Amino acid sequence: MSKRRKRSNLAGRRPLPQRRRENEWRDWPNLPTVLVDDIAGRLLLYDVAEYIRLRAACKEWRNCTADPSEGRNQLDPRFRPRRWIMLSNRTDGDGRRFLNLSTGASARVDLPELSRHHLETTTEGLLLLRDKANHAVRLLNPLTKALTDLPPVTEDLGGAYAVWSGPFQSAARIIYAGVSDETSPSSVVLLMADRHLGRAIAYANPVDQRWAVVDDEMWRPGIPMSCRFSSASTMQGRVYFVTVEGYIIQVRLCPEPRVVPVVVDQPNTKYNMFCYLVPPDDDHRRGGGMLMVRYYLNLYHLSDEERRIMTRRRKARDVIRVEHLVKEHRWNLIQVFEVDVAGKRLVPVEDIGRHRAVFVGDVACFSLSAKRFPCVAGNAIHMGALGARCPPVGVRYLADKTADPSFVFATDVPGLLDDISMKRYRQRIPELNLLPLARPCTLQEYLVCCAGVLGGLKD
Template identity: 35%
Template sequence: MAGTSGAQISSRRAANRPRALPDPRRPCPSSNIRSHAQSAGRKRKYSVAIDVDPVRDWANIGDGPAGLIAELALASDVADYVRFRAVCGPWRRCSPDPCAGGLDGRFLPRKWIMLDKALAGPRRHRFLNVSTGECIRMDPPELAEHTLLALTPEGLLLLLVEPTLVVRLLNPLTRQLTDLPPVTALLRPGQHRSRQCGSQIGQTINVTGVGLVADASMVAVNFSDPRGLVVAKPGNESWTIVDKEYMNSVLPFAGRFYCANYRGVMVLTTSLDQQPPRLRLVADRSDSFDFSRMADSLHLVDNGGELMLVHRELSLDGEYARSYDAYRVDLEAGVLAPAKGFNGRAVFMGMCRSISVPAEAGYPSVAADTIYLGHDCDPQIQGYNIADGSRCSLIEAVCPRSIVDCLRCCIQGVGK
């Protein structure tokens, strides 16, 4: 489990240094078309081959070919699509504007996560593609104008406007901002008093999970302070409270929103007949294992398209130590099936977030079937192999940081 150097954080498929993604609102000059086109296509595996002629007028290749290239770039990655549109005006005119409005699922940066907030500078943030290992640098000015509440599994950032308490979702790659209702009605009396005294409310609000529901038409947010699972659509005037029970973990998966607590795994149900959203139990925990509401916790994981649950348990056999068991969530049978592996993947797990990455091929320093733990989840060990129960002890911090260190840091949540 030896860590890689900081220069290798983006893996063998990407450049050693994170590249800056073009600002989608600030197009490149047409004189740079050739160099930007080459940069946008570097190390990409498109299904069409283009014989690049250095003297050809690439800005005027026609809407048909340019539109096809745009579709292929978007199918590959929204970051490639942003690079494509940044080349010139004719290429932008033949491709839909990702900032045209709404939470369009085509433009969600689902493969991207924001890494550390401080190491790259006050307004320089690194984003990692968990599928390929590519690392890019972004400087979204919106982060300086809002309070960052949480990161979503779709790659979006949940932000708060302090003066109005309006919540927003930011797509960091396209710079699309989506307004959601204010949290004013959800606040505790103490938070209202703090606001009246001029305190920053964003520092007192704690979000433990957020995601999109029903083809990105609805947003679900799980607050631990003020407590409550709430939903809203863009344009709504207020949030709808679904449940006020404590949730160990929440996760958007396959277009639906799942929650886990002492009862087991539940799904958020919505209907077309104006019935309020509610939670429905889909896998009872009591049929599979005992659970201490005081000492244990449950963690939902999207393991490369498979919904899994990790039981974090406090063992009392002679010493206080954590153990971890994994289960596959069988939604058809409604059961939790024990698992001894992650199908060649590894899971980075904090108290509120979990990320699954491909081991070995994409991340040479990451071991398969291993849970790498955030400091908020287990300060004693770095990793736990669920196949044999072996533990990997913490190693002395080194600089530059390894990919394991960076991912263990970023899953701890905002401000941790």
Template identity: 25%
Template sequence: MDDASRWACLFPDLVRLIGWRVLAGDLLDYVRFRAVCPLWRSSTVCPLGRGLVDERFHPRLWVLLPEGRALFPGHSELRGYVRFFNLSTGLSVRARLPLFEDHRILDSVDGLVLLLQERDGAVRLLHPFTGDIAELPPLSTLVSDVAAKSKLSSIWDLSDFRKISATSVSVSSDGLITVMILLSMICHVAFATTSGGSDRQWTVSSWSLSPMWRSVSFQGRLYILQRSCYNSDPQILQIDPPHHNKEILSPPKLIATCPGKIQPPYHLIQCDSDVLAIGCSDKPNSLHLLVYRLADLILNKFTPVESIGGNVLFANIDRSLSVSARALPTIVGDTIVKLKPRDIHLGEYHLKGGTWLRTTDESTCGLEPSHSNLIHRIFWCHHNR
């Protein structure tokens, strides 16, 4: 028996176990694994139809990436084609998704895409690689709920409800999907579920957030870094999805307070299995950045980290990302890419040495750059959604 035959004769339980290990790395690797032979395909779970309700199949390592010439996903010139970028390997794939021809992107999280059909206001959650779609209540129900709860609703335009700072997706044991969105303009959080019924609607929180905040989605929750006033220490809040059959969002929980020596601009970034808080040093005329692990702050440990696992952090005002240095051959690991303080260019801050380098000669003043540079495309990938 040759080697190929031996691999094809593995016990189904062993094939299934190996398949789960492969899936823990990347969904597309799992798809390739299942395509090796009929036995491997029959011994493993097919992701089609389960891409949304089984969180193991969420393509967390993939993000939407603008094309050249600042063509963002959904642009009419792209004719429904979308490019995805793997944050671990740097692999780029281009696929045609018909929904992008008549839908607008509201946000993306864990590789999933939240879409709005502008014609009728329908909101859909799309798994771009399996094609699975979850129907959510129309956006108009969110507008109605805000109008019923807020005296200031008359000052907001419909477009204000399309501006989302962060989205979280969680799935219950019975397959119910809950989506929470942080509305940038009105500083409220709203949620909706995929449950059926004629009373399906988006529900907005009865509480609001301070206007001075940064956000990140992590493991189905929203995390907020905010200052209640200018001179106060920044606080980190956790927002949990509502419990099953609950119709309201519980107020945010204060889980950590950052030390006063971290100054704005702030950023919250998911990096591997951690959430990181980034800010500037409070020393006069200092250009140094400070990075703290949320897990440390919760334990009142205020020592900045000196390594971020060899990753590269893209700290943008709109959204921040962590990318493996393997995917970016021109940048060394343990680097933060952001606008250099008191400058108009992107810079690379090397965490271990505390030094800055200019990433590119292109200025970020005015319109965003042409996106011909991969670094710029990643940095601006959530801009102009």
């Protein structure tokens, strides 16, 4: 019976193609333009690096697809390497290593531009550079090598802003940046600060001659909502930032430039809290929306009774007990919220999905797939490296409410980070490098440095 069935199955199969069909010649370079455009669009949804490989395949495909390095395409949302991050900056030569958080692909890219510019910050995978000679600001796409020229940061920009104090060019630092698609062409938004605690938001696009500022009553001294930047993120072409107080603000450029409060009803934290905005991941439908992570150094924002309840044995899982710290900072707390922009509220989140890992820090916030990177713990918050002992919490696991101590690194200057945070020394010694205590380095070590230290971990 089995032989009969086998014969019948073989008899029902389609005949094998003839040899002449196997060797049939196809004119791949001269595919219809519509078909090439469709393939290119699908690749752009996946990764801009694949689109670049498509254009590099042959001259015909390159001629019928848009060049991402052309002036009008340099800030096109389709060509931004959103899911790419630079792992290291302090390497010998011009080579830098980049990692794709979605696909796991990595690439070493030669960037000679970094020798002539200061790396100020990153946004959507783009590097914001300031010229060492004339303070000109440029946006570099590390994959397409497109260099977008923006107006220089000059002293007269500070004079146009009433709250700003001191010379703008010499004292200002670009803390965060974002790309707003509300204008055409897209505009770059700079969140800036000076040493006197002045704050400003400036914006410009490649056709502008100078930067403009967003002037608003919110910035006036003495206003309760006077903004101090804590983190920034871009979602659906709009720029958002969170303040030290936990307010979430949108920078709106159209129809007129202004800042729009999104979430403002927050508890008084007495400056013991760090807030971080995490951009949405690839799949928003599966709990991958924009998140806000709160990290409390202590529990002083709670009443005495609330602290007693939180630190009781049955509630201890909600807080993190840190050993070998002074009494004031013995208890830490990490909270996660999903940002409901339409409802202008924060929704508490107890689970971000077993395949999502979030990294937060003063430099960058991002998430990746623990399924793509099995060595990274999923459903967990990884705190970016700020120094040798700050923050004391390294990884917070949301499923069982446990926590790991932070990673410890060395520096080029022995003993420099023993009792002080990286954030303070980064302003005085910009070339300071973090070094691993042991090699080979783990991917988590690289990523916590990318989140907390500009330039990442030294190779």
